[in-house]
Structure formats: C-alpha cells, structure tokens
Amino acid sequence: MSGRIVVAGASLGGLRAAEQLRAAGWTCGITVIGDEPHRPYNRPPLSKEVLAGKASFASLAFTPKPSAADVEWRLGTRVTTVRLAERTVELHDGAVLSYDGLVVATGMRPRRLRCPGPVEGRHTVRTIDDAQVLRDELTRPGVRVVVIGAGFIGCEVAATAVGLGAAEVTVVDPLPLPMVGPLGEMLARVLLTRHEERGVAFVLGQGVTAFEGDDRVTGVVLSDGSVLPADVVVESVGSVANTEWLDGNGLDLSDGVLTDQHLRVGGRPDVVAVGDVARFPNARYDGVPRRVEHWSVPTDSAKHAAKVLVGGEAGLAPFAPLPTFWSDQHDFRLQSFGAPALGLGDVRVLDGDIAGDVLVGYHRDGRLVGVVALGGPSVTRAAARFRAELLKQPALISQGALS
Amino acid sequence: MKVVVDMNKCQDHGQCVFAAPDVFRMDDDGRLAHVPDPDDALRDEVEEAADVCPLQAIRIED
Known part of the structure; x- marks a missing residue:
C-alpha cells in the first residue's frame, strides 16, 4: 500500500492506531477523524477526578509519540459513510477521502433511556464536556442525585457525588446487586455494603418507567410506581456502538463491528477495527467474538491491528490480550x-x-x-x-x- | 534514555511493572520506584509501560 490510511475515531484507539501504524513501518499519510473538537484525552478520570474537580482538561490530554507528529487530525467532524469496495469515506463536512487502509476506531456512545418526561437535568458521562456540565450540577447545594444503572460508571459517579457532598445519592438498577454482571454475587454484595456504609443508597430490582417534571426533571418514576425525588439524574445504562457509518457494506454490525482473530473487518485486508467498537474472538478464551469495554483494549488492539494492516498476518499469532480493568470508588x-x-x-x-x-x-x-x-x-x-x-x-x- | 514519572499523577496501578520489570517496580509499601536512566535497549519495554499507564504519568526524554 502507499498513500493514506484513514483512522475513523480520535480517542485513545485512534491515537494508538496512528502511533502503531508508524511503529509498523507505515511512512505515508495518516488522517485521523473525530467528532469531538478535542485531541485525544483520557476518559477514566471523567467519572472520578474530573467530576470531583481534581483534574483539569489539560491533564487528561494524551501526548502523542514523536513518530505521530505528522498525522493529520480532522476534528469536530466524523465519517458519515464508507464505501469499502471503492475505498472512500465521506465526512460530515462533505469532504470525500480515498484511502488505502481504514481503521475503525469510532467507539461507543452512552445508551439513553427512552422514557416519557423532561430531558433537562438528565446526564451521561462519556466526554469531557459531559463531565464538566455534570460537575456544575453536582456541586449545587443540597442536590439530590439519582444514578440509573449500577455498573462501573454508575457506581463511580455515585461515589464521586457523595464525595462532593451531595445531599442524597441513590443508585437504581433492575438487577439485585451492583456490578453483579462483571463481578458475580460474592463481590457485588461486598461492594453494596461498602457503598452503603459510605452514604450511597440503592434501589435494586427496579426499573425506571418515566421522569417527572415540567421543563426539568424533578423525580424518577420506578417500575412499582413509586417516585424518587431528583434534582439531577445520571444515566449509566450501557453504551451503543458508533457503527452507523459502516452500514450498506454487508458487515455484521449486530454489536459493534465483527472482526476476525486478527481484527480484520469483513474479511478485507485493508480494514481493521480497534478499541471497544471491535467485536473480536479472543484466542486466549473460548473464541466467541465479544466487544470489550476496558481501557487497555484500544492500546492492545491498535498494536496488533496496525501490524496486520501494514504487513499482513504472516508470522503473527492471533490477537489474544489478557483483559484487565480497574475501578476507583470512594x-x-x-x-x-x-x-x-x-x-x-x-x-x-x-x-x-x-x-x-x-x-x-x-x-x-x-x-x-x-x-x-x-x-x-x-x-x-x-x-x-x-x-x-x-x-x-x-x-x-x-x-x-x-x- | 531518561524516564520521568510524574509522582503527582501516579496512583500505583503497577501496569508499568508488568510492561517493563527491569525499569519499574513496586516497593514494600506498594509505591512505585523506577530506574531513571535505563539502557536504550529497553526502549520498547519503556514505551509499552508509558502506553499502559492509566494515569499517563510516564514520560520518556531522549
């Protein structure tokens, strides 16, 4: 190949892909396209240090490796369409770019609840802008916070809100225990207790059916009909893969984009996927393709995918990362x-x-x-x-x- | 190669120790210690350590 590799997505996966393409010997053009106006930044602190006011945006920005200094960044726009057979992408701003290689790194966006009621006062935490707006809300005196979803983000946000001095913090989830899916019952019980001891209330085994309020949310209606008063609502109910732009190419987009064991997409040598949008079989385990929303995945997958895209799979063992995650709470x-x-x-x-x-x-x-x-x-x-x-x-x- | 760790950022995750055990280690109190001027032959390891640091606290200065 010679010419240009387009990297769709400008978060950690997009940055690491650009760096690893250079490390794999790609000396021609690299264009990274991302919808946020910001250069790549580190997201884990958003639900913790940023929300708590202990970290600035400047402290989150990744420092690209010197080898990636000549990468072209197109920020504040996104790829709207790709034609894999023609090797072209079209951007939201109307530009059409041809490519020799394509890296899918468009990641996830928060899933939103589709319940009746006002939208104002309901938040998600995915971007720096989300976190800064939510911080302003959480620091209002006497604020009552309802967090919907007792997964990692929900539990981290609840812990941070208590630390900020929120008057009431309640976590709602249809499951019987927090984080029970990834951790199992034994640890989930321990975590429930530790959160309760530190001031977080839980309403478990209940879904959300509606939001109360006129212009702005004032309460959360639960599936048993009861209402939790709320000044601020945080929705942490999972995420949706950003794959709409890949439609129309015959790809399996049922949950992220399906890849083979070398992270190639659609059986093509010129398209790979990295990060949490990639549904890949992990040769270390049962070979079932899964998306993995861990911070380590973009870096690990970019390293493998860049080698495959530049030099092919010859001599490469299948992608088999050891998953790792952490979560800081209280x-x-x-x-x-x-x-x-x-x-x-x-x-x-x-x-x-x-x-x-x-x-x-x-x-x-x-x-x-x-x-x-x-x-x-x-x-x-x-x-x-x-x-x-x-x-x-x-x-x-x-x-x-x-x- | 000069390796600088921002100890104000470091939260003792220890991922760098896995990536570059010749350069980084956790001391008995669970705090990070590192070799500030490792041999250039260890550059790949140290770059990996810098990549996997959750706080992005490791900087390589040539």
Whole structure:
C-alpha cells in the first residue's frame, strides 16, 4: 500500500492506531477523524477526578509519540459513510477521502433511556464536556442525585457525588446487586455494603418507567410506581456502538463491528477495527467474538491491528490480550486480570478476607480464568502473582472447554 | 534514555511493572520506584509501560 490510511475515531484507539501504524513501518499519510473538537484525552478520570474537580482538561490530554507528529487530525467532524469496495469515506463536512487502509476506531456512545418526561437535568458521562456540565450540577447545594444503572460508571459517579457532598445519592438498577454482571454475587454484595456504609443508597430490582417534571426533571418514576425525588439524574445504562457509518457494506454490525482473530473487518485486508467498537474472538478464551469495554483494549488492539494492516498476518499469532480493568470508588480500588465473567459459577477467596482487603478468583471447569482484587497493596501484589499464572495458561479453546 | 514519572499523577496501578520489570517496580509499601536512566535497549519495554499507564504519568526524554 502507499498513500493514506484513514483512522475513523480520535480517542485513545485512534491515537494508538496512528502511533502503531508508524511503529509498523507505515511512512505515508495518516488522517485521523473525530467528532469531538478535542485531541485525544483520557476518559477514566471523567467519572472520578474530573467530576470531583481534581483534574483539569489539560491533564487528561494524551501526548502523542514523536513518530505521530505528522498525522493529520480532522476534528469536530466524523465519517458519515464508507464505501469499502471503492475505498472512500465521506465526512460530515462533505469532504470525500480515498484511502488505502481504514481503521475503525469510532467507539461507543452512552445508551439513553427512552422514557416519557423532561430531558433537562438528565446526564451521561462519556466526554469531557459531559463531565464538566455534570460537575456544575453536582456541586449545587443540597442536590439530590439519582444514578440509573449500577455498573462501573454508575457506581463511580455515585461515589464521586457523595464525595462532593451531595445531599442524597441513590443508585437504581433492575438487577439485585451492583456490578453483579462483571463481578458475580460474592463481590457485588461486598461492594453494596461498602457503598452503603459510605452514604450511597440503592434501589435494586427496579426499573425506571418515566421522569417527572415540567421543563426539568424533578423525580424518577420506578417500575412499582413509586417516585424518587431528583434534582439531577445520571444515566449509566450501557453504551451503543458508533457503527452507523459502516452500514450498506454487508458487515455484521449486530454489536459493534465483527472482526476476525486478527481484527480484520469483513474479511478485507485493508480494514481493521480497534478499541471497544471491535467485536473480536479472543484466542486466549473460548473464541466467541465479544466487544470489550476496558481501557487497555484500544492500546492492545491498535498494536496488533496496525501490524496486520501494514504487513499482513504472516508470522503473527492471533490477537489474544489478557483483559484487565480497574475501578476507583470512594477509598477503595478494584483491580482485575483475566476474564472473571467467564468464571462466575465458581468463585473463591484466594487471599485476604471478604471483610477487608480481598482477592477473589473466578474458575471455569476448575481452572482459574480471572481474579479481582478489592483493596490495597497486599491484595494488589497477590493479584499480580496470579496475573503471571493467567498469562502462562494455554488457550481454553485448545482444551476443548467449549463443550 | 531518561524516564520521568510524574509522582503527582501516579496512583500505583503497577501496569508499568508488568510492561517493563527491569525499569519499574513496586516497593514494600506498594509505591512505585523506577530506574531513571535505563539502557536504550529497553526502549520498547519503556514505551509499552508509558502506553499502559492509566494515569499517563510516564514520560520518556531522549
């Protein structure tokens, strides 16, 4: 190839793709296109330090590697259409660009609740602009906050809101425990208790049916008909893949964009996907394609995808990252390695004590597939030892664990 | 190669230790320690460490 690689998406995945294309030997043009007006910045602090007023936007901006200094950034616009057969993209501003290679890095956007009622006063946390607007709301005196969705973002925002001195913070979720999907019942119970001890209230096993208020939300109507008074609502109910621009090319876009084990899209040598929009089979586990919304994925996938796009798959083992995530809430940290969600049926305490710092192991067919540490350095160190063990294990696929 | 860690940003995640164990380590208190002037042969490892730092606290100065 010679000419230009277009990177659609200008967040962490887009930045890392540009850098890794250079590292893989691509010396021609790279154009990165993103809809936010900002250069790539780090999102995890948005629900924590930024919301708490402890981090400025300047502190979030990534510093691109020197090798990526000549990359062309087209910000404040987005790709609206791609014609894979013709190798062209059309941008929202009307420009049409031809390409030799395409990187899909358009990520996710927050899912919104489609309930009757006012829109004003309802927030999501995905961009720096979201976080700054929400911070202004959360710092109003006596504010009552309802967080809808007890996943990672919801629990982090609830913890931050309590830390900011909000008068009431209530988390609503149809599931019986917070973060139970990724962590399982044992740790979810512990987290529930720790949040409650620190001032977060929970309404679990209840959905949301409507919002009350005229111009602005004043309450959240639950599925049993009761109403939670609310000055501010945060919706953290999952995300939707930004793949509409890929429509019309015969691709599987049922949940993100499907890739092969080398992150190629649609069986084409000239299109790859990176980051949380990519639904890829992880050769380390059961080979089922999944999207993974962890911070480590854009960096890991960009490294592999850039090599494939520039030099082909020859000599490359399939993409098989060891998943890892963390979450800071109140005064505690969760740190995970591996794939706990694949081992929710067999959960054991490996180190520490469930009442304090604890390391929990998740097993499938008797084999350790993931660990989660909750607490300080002692269990984090223990988790690191198990990480090494997880890395050494052969793929589940080759052991016939699919049966 | 000169490696600078912004200790005001560092939150002791330890991802850099996995990426570049010859350059970064956690001390007995769980705080990060590092070699400030590692051999240039370790550049790939250190770049990986800088990439995977959740706080983006690691800077490489040539």
